[in-house]
Amino acid sequence: MDNIYKNFYRQFYLKTAGFIPTKPLSQSLFPGDYFQIKNGEITVLGNLYRNAIIAPEDADLSAAVLLNASNWNFSEGISKPYSGRGYGQTAIEGQFEFSKQILAFANKGSFIFKAEEPQSVKINNWNDIQQQLIIKLTQTLFSFREIYIVTESATAVATTLAIAGEKEAELELASESENFGLVDIFGQENTKTIQSKDIEYYHRETKRKPAYFKAKKLVVQEEKLAYFISDFISKTNNSTEWTDTFYNSNFHNDADQNSQMIMQNAQGYFLDMLQANELNPNTALLYFKWADANLDDVEKLFANYGN
Incomplete structure (x- = not known):
């Protein structure tokens, strides 16, 4: 079932210019966190700043920067067979009007995602600290041969995600907010779920969790x-x-x-297969460098599952 999320992760990376959702989605990742990917999940092993790998005087993080909101609202395989107004009746208030919408998911793994006011914080001086990190993480402090470092974390006022568990899944929503014309109520604060069919995941997050990240990974020089x-x-x-x-x-x-x-x-x-002592603090920079985490690393998050 986990592989249902794979398409969302791939499209998220492509649509947001390189951000990757955490896995599991409830996880938080902060700039300076270093982690490995094991058994399809992210395991955080520490933080550069909390563990004093980077000296306090060398810590340089940006202020929160607003991201392009249009890149953080996207979907795939979604149609809206019905969007309009409906009417209800209560004993006390009598008749009332509400917005109604049905979302149809064409395929297993089809999804819709919306984020409000996305913003990010990143490491400003990565170029200044990257070489010392190679030496410290592979030689003098640790002996990592595979490690990722979070260089930028993103969050939002609210995010909403729905993913289909089967083809032809449906999500029926309603809201009492005033909307005119073709309504789009998915992701709104007061939207309620009337019924759903074959929806694997549906959640609206209102806490500012840094659940999306960019990272550098340790690789061998070409x-x-x-x-x-x-x-x-x-x-x-x-x-x-x-x-x-x-x-x-x-x-x-x-x-x-x-x-x-x-x-x-x-x-x-x-x-x-390196010879003994061939890799040491004096030669580490000849063997290692940093590269951007990419779709290959998204694949690693689903390595234990079929296509």
């Missing part, structure tokens, strides 16, 4: 990785003759398949 891959493949391709001679047999050596498996996770194998 030239180091390219040399490792080339050298490994060369040695592997020349191993058949050695295998036949050493084992004095006719065993088949499937070197090509082994090389393909290595290339699928070249960074991990490269770091595991």
Whole structure:
């Protein structure tokens, strides 16, 4: 069922210029948080500032900056077969009028998302601290080989998200607010749910949770990785003759398949196969750099689930 959310995460990254929702969605991430992705979830291991990895005098965070609201209101696979006014009757007040809307979700994973007044806070001096972070996080303080650092966190006055659990799901909403013409009441404060069908997730968050983030991830320098891959493949391709001679047999050596498996996770194998003391505080910057978290990392959030 978790994979139902995957399309929303991918589209969120694309629509908001690189922000990623936390996982689980109830989680909060702050600038300076460092984390790993394990079993499809984000595990926060600490914070650069709280754990004094960055000295107080080097802390430089921006003020809250308003984001483009149009980028934070989007949907996919949504139609509105009905939007209009309805009438009700109470014993005390008599007849009353209300806005009514039906949202139809075309496919499993179709969604609608709205955010009010999104804003973000980010690390201002990333370029000034990134090199010391590589040395500290991989050598002098920790020995991380895989780590993410939150560089920007976003929140909003309110966010509302609905995701379909099956195709042809529906959400029927009503509101007593005054609307004219074609109403759009999804995400409004006084909107009520009349009924729903096959909706996997529907929630309106009114706390300013920093549940959306941009991050940097630790990666191996391209030239180091390219040399490792080339050298490994060369040695592997020349191993058949050695295998036949050493084992004095006719065993088949499937070197090509082994090389393909290595290339699928070249960074991990490269770091595991470094010579003792080859990676140290003096050489760390030759081996590592930071890169933006991207759709590959969104995929990691759903790595344990099917397509």
